[in-house]
Amino acid sequence: MTDRTNPWVTLSRERRYEDRYLGVDLDQLRHESGREHPHVALRFKVFGVAVLPVDPAGRVTLIGQYRYVLDRFTWELPRGSGSVSDDALATARRELSEETGDEAGSWLELLRLDASPGISSERVPGFVAWNLTRGPSHPDPQESLRLRRLPFAAALDEALSGAITDGPSVALLLCLAERARRGDLPEDLSALLRE
Numbered sequence: 001m002t003d004r005t006n007p008w009v010t011l012s013r014e015r016r017y018e019d020r021y022l023g024v025d026l027d028q029l030r031h032e033s034g035r036e037h038p039h040v041a042l043r044f045k046v047f048g049v050a051v052l053p054v055d056p057a058g059r060v061t062l063i064g065q066y067r068y069v070l071d072r073f074t075w076e077l078p079r080g081s082g083s084v085s086d087d088a089l090a091t092a093r094r095e096l097s098e099e100t101g102d103e104a105g106s107w108l109e110l111l112r113l114d115a116s117p118g119i120s121s122e123r124v125p126g127f128v129a130w131n132l133t134r135g136p137s138h139p140d141p142q143e144s145l146r147l148r149r150l151p152f153a154a155a156l157d158e159a160l161s162g163a164i165t166d167g168p169s170v171a172l173l174l175c176l177a178e179r180a181r182r183g184d185l186p187e188d189l190s191a192l193l194r195e
Helices: 088-100 152-161 167-182 187-194
Strands: 008-018 022-031 036-044 046-053 059-067 072-076 079-083 102-114 123-134 146-151
Touching (some): 046 088, 088 123, 167 187
Antiparallel strands (some): 008 022
């Protein structure tokens, strides 16, 4: 499909809810086919960030926490958010330090995801971090986090088996594995993944 023009006309927009994270709009749309219908849009004021930290032994740190909306405990990579006007790398550095205590000497942005493009404007940049030094974590007071460190291959297995269900975490693990397979990573990072 080569035509990338917008087939939608926004006839009206009504803001139904707003807080510091997002606005919820009810838009009335008309498609180029002539069909009109309502559409709920979540317009985010923040972006989510995901970090895949690889320590000197080639281990990945996973964060375990109970996710209220899912009503279950999950394992995922360190995650957080920043204002859409913030620098993504600075946000990733802050979240890695807060949740794990790690500081990274090397960073590589692997991807930028659209979290749920049919309904949401949320974007999720994803980074790999290595050359880590460890310090004390300092999570937000409302976060009850568990940390688990496991070899990269074991974390990748958990992503493939469905034990890790967080989309950006799975995408980052698979992306790093594929880039390693292609030989498309800095050599010092590739060496850690072979450990």
